[in-house]
Amino acid sequence: MTGISYTKTLNLINKMSDIKTKTKKVKDEKPKTTTVAHASSKVPKKEKKVAHVGGEEGKVVLRIRVRAYESKILDASVKQIIDTAMRYDAKIVGPVPLPTEIKKYTVNRASFIYKNTREQFEIRVHKRLIDIINPGAKTIEALTNLSLPSGVDIDVKMM
DSSP: SOOOHHHHHHHHHHHHHHHHHOOHHHOOOOOOOOOOOOTSSSSOOOOOOOGGGGOTTTTTTTEEEEEEEEEHHHHHHHHHHHHHHHTTTTTEEEEEEEEEEEEEEEESSSSSSSTTTTTEEEEEEEEEEEEEEEEOHHHHHHHHTOOOOOOEEEEEEEE
């Protein structure tokens, strides 16, 4: 292999960047002044801004969080929820896939002779998030009457 080694090229790049920063001249640089606030001077406080969903006031959001051990069953139940909400003309945001929660368990294989050998098991919990903005009474009623497969956990919050 001919040429310059990797470390030499990095050193050359660093030297070139040092030269560029030294040659740059700052025009009309003003000296920095610092001010000290006295205890008697009043500083206006910033008002906290309240964020609303979608930037408008008065919106009601139905946040549905769906959890399951199997991703195929989870996706089928999420599709069922979305189809039900779409049937009643609700505005839907999602489904947003949340990070999969992985719980790992390590267990001894044997209790006496092969004590140093271990088995590892894991449980994966898949999650999805669905927001329904301004749901109507019929939409909420239809969602409560849904029959979803076993193994699917649903958390519903009104925001």
